Amino acid sequence: MTADNLEWINVGHADDLPEGRVKTVTARDVSLCLSHFEGQWAAMDNHCPHQGGPLGEGSIEQGVEGKCWIRCPWHGWDFDPLTGAPPGGHKDTGQKTYPVEIRDDEVFIGLEPEPERARTVTDAMTETMINWGVRSVFGMVGHSNLGLADSIRIAARDGKLSYYGIRHEGAAAFAASAYGKLTGQPAACITIAGPGATNLLTGMWDAKVDRAPVLALTGQVQTQVFGPGAFQDIDLKSAFDAVSRFSQTVLSTSKHTELMSLACKNAIVERDVAHLIFPDDVQTQPSKAKPRGPKGRLGDTAIKPSDADVEAAAEMINAAKRPIIIMGHGAVHVRDAVIAFAEKLGAPVLTTFKAKGLIADTHPNAAGVLGRSGTPIASWFVATSDLVITLGTSFSNHTGIEPSKRIIQVDFERMQLGKFHRVTLPVWGEIGEFCKIMAQTAEKSPDAEDQISELAERWAIWRTEKQSRLAEEKDNGIHSFAVFDALTKLCPADAIIAVDVGNNTYSFGRYFETCGQRVLMSGYLGSIGFGLPAAIGAWAATRDLEAFEGRKVVSISGDGGFGQYAMEFTTAVKYGMDITHILLNNGQLGKISKEQQAGHWPVWETQLSNPSFAAFARLCGGHGTRVTETEALEKAISEALDHKGPSLVEIMTDPELV
Structure with a gap:
């Protein structure tokens, strides 16, 4: 290719590189070793073919008969600055060179027109992740996730998602966990292999135990050095097994978009952590795979309780004089249905600490938080109740729901029902569906006490006491x-x-x-x-x-x-x-x-x-x-x-x- 067909990139002023020195420069996205010796200028690929050492951080050495060589700083491999050939002229270990011109004391390097970017494995997987609704990625770009990071860069450039570079991977994990708790949709966090990946674990445990959907995307060393103990090579699959519902390594032969689909589906359906491991060499392999999405792969989540449970619950509610509702974080997306049900019954709504705010404290039915972080209002109403309806709670010791009470517990996860002790009526079903049915089926007992007026009185007492504490x-x-x-x-x-x-x-x-x-x-x-x-x-x-x-x-x-x-x-x-x-x-x-x-x-x-x-x-x-x-x-x-x-x-x- 002639000089006229090249793209000439300015990489700096001639005075920036003294005679007899080398430095690393970047032209477009190409990292180059620029050298200045004996009045000549030369440029070659910056990566030593041995182990990728940065030649631009090396030196110019005088060899036999005064010949100059560029020496790699890592292991001492030498290359001819003008031809890129090593001593002995072995072409298979030589370096690609690039033309250099000095124009008005500015250094220009000629590059061939940039080829169209080849579509990669991580491009296809990133597109699939976006199709499943991932819109934000938190993390840190590093040497073992560069191919994946570039796919995310392209998607961010095109406005398909947003990327936030954090200062510590643990913060990325907490950010993604909070995003999942708030929205019910997964965000992703990316890290390098080794310590970058292990720094995620605390935040991933936070997401797991609080049932928040998250995607953890970790880089990994090249597949050829798995196992022997390469730099930052740890068994990431084992490290994440306990904290993730789904954890898989992305291999050359994997069904790449299907792996990403399964990761996203597990995160969303199971409300849990899904983990994918990306070996360095697999990330940039070419791919023709079509991105996938959730169409036809997610069913309706409305689980209605059985007729027998509905009848039994209605009978208990209709007979209660002082029913209360305890709303947990499991009801976060159906709080309007819970509140409407409470309004019909005239029942106080207490919340667990995790569910604080799901009913405004200014609402007439609100009784505040129950438990160690709670108010005397909530404690009073649970103590004086004759029926406790718990919706999306786990009965943690922090909340302290009294197990001796008559309790109706509703949850869409059967293992949560009566998990720590027996309850009077465990109801398997989605909380919103239960509340809608009960709002039509159950009736407020004619003997029920006026707890709403009592709530207002209790709030007035508590607010007066809070103000009095300022005297302390x-x-x-x-x-x-x-x-x-x-x-x-x-x-x-x-x-x-x-x-x-x-x-x-x-x-x-x-x-x-x-x-x-x-x-x-x-x-x-x-x-x-x-x-x-x-x-x-x-x-x-x-x-x-x-x-x-x-x-x-x-x-x-x-x-x-x-x-x-x-x-x-x-x-x-x-x-x-x-x-x-x-x-x-x-x-x-x-x-x-x-x-x-x-x-x-x-x-x-x-x-x-x-x-x-x-x-x-x-x-x-x-x-x-x-x-x-x-x-x-x-x-x-x-x-x-x-x-x-x-x-x-x-x-x-x-x-x-x-």
């Missing part, structure tokens, strides 16, 4: 009630709130009154550090799905939780994420301090050494403010919520006042 403030920091009282007044009704773990979360459950917000948390795993990464996942959902479009995202943590993934604040800045983080800083792992005290242990190693988190937020490029007085709370929170972009309010709180 001394000089050790702000009361946590003051924080959540201010946030209750200011937080948008349609906000999505991601909470961490610790005393800050207990206080949130007890004091914050919802009026329509959705709450996300690390439920059964209870993992510290969940809050901010979860907010990143929620923010991505507001960009993907119309149901969440334009909704404000708020995250809440203590100083211990924020410190786990503090650098993800720069991720929020990078992508302009409209997230407000409320940080309760008490200078310690407060929940652990209290547990040590309660167990008559000395308080040990729970104190924290913190920077100014507000200043940190500003240094990262976001909005940051520090609050030390209760009177300044509302102004600081209001300004942070109004800020278009990442903001952080650091509130100095008293560790004893939770």
